[in-house]
Amino acid sequence: GAGVSQSPSNKVTEKGKDVELRCDPISGHTALYWYRQSLGQGLEFLIYFQGNSAPDKSGLPSDRFSAERTGESVSTLTIQRTQQEDSAVYLCASSSPGMWETQYFGPGTRLLVL
C-alpha cells in the first residue's frame, strides 16, 4: 500500500469491553509506533517496535494495554476492560531503516468508550 493504514477508523464500545486496533505499516518499514491523542492535543507515546527486538513498552498507561507485532508487518493494539478515559484517537506510525526520524502516520482510529 501507499501509506500506513489503520482499522477500524472509528470504534464505539461499552465500558468494560475489550477492543483491538490494527495497524498496517508501509512495506519495508522496520520501526512501528503507537501513540494516543486526546481531543486536539499532542501525541502520547505508547509503544515502539523495531524489527525483531524486544518492544519498548514504557509508554503503555496500564496493564490493560498491550500490543503485538508479527515480524515487520501488522501490529495490533489491544485494550482490555475499556474505561471512558481510554477514549481518544490512536495513531500508528512507521519508519524505514536509517530514516528513523521520518515517521509516516496512519489516519488513526477514533475510540469512544461509553
Add this chain to the structure above:
Amino acid sequence: TQLLEQSPQFLSIQEGENLTVYCNSSSVFSSLQWYRQEPGEGPVLLVTVVTGGEVKKLKRLTFQFGDARKDSSLHITAAQPGDTGLYLCAGGYNFNKFYFGSGTKLNVKP
C-alpha cells in the same frame, strides 16, 4: 508534566499576516521535528532539524533549532487559509523515543 511546551495554544489570524509558534523544553534533544495535522488525519512531517542553530526554510515556513537544542520556532510568512491546522513539535531521543508538544491550533481566516 509536558516535556515540550508549545505556545501559543491557539492562534487565529487574517490571511497575509505573519506568525511564530514556539516549542520549548528544559531537555536537550538529538533532533526536533515539526508536524502539521488536519482534522481526521494523522500528522504529516514538515521538517527535521538536528544541529543547534540550524535554520531550514520550506517555502513560506522557516524553522529554527535553538543553539542548545532545547527549543525551536516555526515562523510563517504571509499566512494563507491552507496553512490552517494543528502544528506539533516533537523532540527525538535515540532511535525510539519521540516526545510531542501539545500543539498549536492555527486558524487563518480569508
